[in-house]
C-alpha cells in the first residue's frame with residue numbers, strides 16, 4: 001500500500017516490519033522522527049519490542065550490543081555528533097560480529113553547530129567494520145533497511161543505512177509499505193549463530209592476545225569480502241517478492257558515456273535530471289550512483305569507470321589534508337587498473353548547502369573543458385573566495 | 386549473620402590470572418557462589434577483563450560479555466532487555482566493574498540505567514585505583530593515597546567519592562556495601578540482591594589490591610577487615626534510597642588500617658588525625674541517616 005511518508009518514517013516502518021525486538025537510541029536532529037515513531041509503536045503495542053531510552057549514543061550502541069549478544073534483532077539510529085560519540089562502540093559491534101542495523105542520518109559536525117546534510121560523519125567511520133549503504137529516496141530507505149537485516153544476519157556484520165538530513169529524512173514522498181506477510185517471507189525470524197546462553201557458557205569480547213587477534217581481524221575482512229555476493233542474492237529475493245532492486249551501484253546512461261559523474265544519496269535524483277538535460281543536448285554523459293560504500297565495490301568501479309574518458313566525483317564530505325572521500329576511494333580502486341581515466345574531485349553541498357541542477361551542470365562542464373584535474377579537489381559554489 | 390550457609394559450588398575455576406591475594410578475585414568467587422549458574426556477567430575494561438582469561442579460555446563457568454570501559458550499565462541494560470524479550474526471567478544479569486568503570490568513566494551509563502530502574506545487579510569491586518593500567522588514581526582513591534598519578538608529595542588530597550550515596554539519591558531499590566573479609570555478609574547480600582528482581586541492585590565490594598596498595602598478599606583479607614573495623618569502609622545496606630541498616634560497627638583507630646599499607650607510608654600523625662576526623666564525621670552521618678529512617682517508620 002502506498003502512503004505519503006517522510007524518509008524518517010520509511011525507516012521506522014521498515015523497523016516495525018522487521019519485527020525488531022530491542023531498540024535503543026538517543027535523540028539528535030534530524031534522526032528524532034525515526035525514534036519517536038518507534039517509541040509510539042512500542043507504546044501503543046504496534047510493536048512487541050523494548051525501546052531503551054538511554055542517556056547517550058555511546059550507551060545506545062552499548063545497549064544494542066548487549067541485546068544482540070543474546071541473539072535478538074536490534075536497531076538504533078543516530079546522526080553526526082551522536083555517531084562520533086558512538087565511534088568506540090562501532091568497533092565492538094563489528095569485531096563482535098553482531099548483526100546490528102543502524103539508520104544514520106547524514107548531518108554536519110560542529111563547530112559551528114550545523115544540523116544539515118553532510119556526509120563526513122558516516123564516512124569518518126569507514127574503518128570501523130560496518131557495511132555502509134547510502135539511499136536516494138524514501139522507498140529505497142524502507143527497502144534497504146529490510147535488506148540490511150538479511151545481509152547483516154547472513155554475514156554477521158553490522159549495517160549502517162545512510163540517508164541525507166532533511167533532503168531525505170524530512171521529505172514526504174509516496175512510499176509503498178509492503179504487507180507483513182510479504183516481509184515475513186523475505187525476512188524470517190532471526191536465528192543467531194552466536195548467543196549468550198547459561199546452559200552453554202562462553203565468553204564474548206574477551207582478551208585477544210597477539211596469537212589470535214590478527215586472525216580475528218582477518219575473519220572480519222573475509223566476511224566483508226562475501227558481502228557483495230550475498231547482497232546480490234538478497235536483492236534477487238527482494239526483487240522476486242517486491243519487484244524492486246537497486247544494486248550496490250546504479251548505472252544511469254553509462255553504456256556509451258565519455259564522462260561519468262559519481263554521486264550518492266539524494267544528489268542522485270538531481271543528477272538524473274542533469275544527465276537527461278545534457279543528453280538531450282547530445283552530451284555523452286552518464287551517472288554512477290554509489291549505494292554500497294563498505295565494502296567498497298572495487299571491481300564494479302573498475303568495470304564501470306575504468307574505460308571512460310573522465311570521471312567526475314561529487315563529494316558532500318571532506319577528509320582534511322586529503323580530498324573528498326569518495327574520490328579518494330575511487331582513485332585507490334583505479335590506481336592498479338591500467339590506463340584508467342583521470343578522476344576529477346569536486347566538493348559541493350557541505351553543511352546543508354544545496355546541490356542544484358546548476359551545481360551539477362557546472363561540475364560537468366568543468367570536467368569536460370579541462371584536460372586534467374586542476375587540483376585534487378575543486379570546491380564548487382564557494383561564496384567570496 | 387554468622388553461620389550463614391555458604392554454597393559449596395564454585396563458578397570460578399583455578400588457572401585465572403589474578404595476582405596473588407587479589408581481592409577482586411576473591412570477590413567474584415563469593416559473588417558467584419550466591420548467584421549460581423543462571424547468571425550472565427557483563428565486564429567492562431578493568432583487571433577482571435584480564436582475570437577472566439584470554440580467548441579461548443574462561444575462568445568462569447557462566448557466560449561473560451566483555452564490553453567497553455564506560456558501558457557496563459548500558460550493555461547490561463541491553464542484555465537484560467533481550468533476555469526479557471526471550472522470556473528468560475530466570476537468568477540474572479550481573480554487571481561487574483572496577484571503581485574506575487563505576488565512579489568515573491561509567492557513572493553516566495550507570496546513572497542512566499539506575500534511573501530507568503533496569504533489572505540487574507551492578508557490582509563495583511573497588512580496589513581504589515585504576516589497577517589494570519598500573520595504579521593511577523580514580524575518584525575512589527582515598528585521601529592520603531599515593532598512586533602513579535598522585536606520586537610523592539602529590540599524594541591524593543581529595544576525598545573518595547561516596548558512590549552508595551549517589552545511588553541512594555537515585556532511590557535505587559537496593560544498595561549495599563560488602564567486603565571480602567566478611568564472606569557470610571557478602572554472600573547474604575548477593576543472595577538478597579539476586580532474589581530482589583525487577584529493579585537495579587548495587588553492591589559496592591571492598592576489594593584489596595596487594596600490588597597497587599603495596600601490601601603483602603597474605604595481608605589482603607586482614608586489611609579488608611581492618612577497613613571495616615575502623616569504619617573506613619562501613620558495611621551497610623540502603624533500601625529504596627532511605628532505609629539504612631548498618632551491619633558491622635567498627636571501633637578501631639584508622640591508623641591501624643593506614644599504617645600497614647605502603648601506599649600511605651608517607652602520612653604523618655597529623656594526617657591520621659585529620660583522616661580520623663573525616664571517618665568519624667562520615668560515621669556520624671551514617672548513624673544519623675539510619676536513625677532518621679527509624680523515626681520515619
Ligand SMILES: Cc1ncc(C[n+]2csc(CCOP(=O)(O)OP(=O)(O)O)c2C)c(N)n1
Nearest residue numbers: 430431432454483484485486514515516517
Ligand atoms: C575508553 C577507555 N579509556 C581507557 C582505557 C584504559 N583502561 C583500561 S582498564 C582501566 C582502569 C580500570 O580501572 P578500574 O575500573 O578501577 O578497574 P581495575 O583495573 O582497578 O580492576 C583503564 C584506564 C580503556 N580501556 N578504555
Ligand SMILES: [Mg+2]
Nearest residue numbers: 483484514516
Ligand atoms: Mg580499580
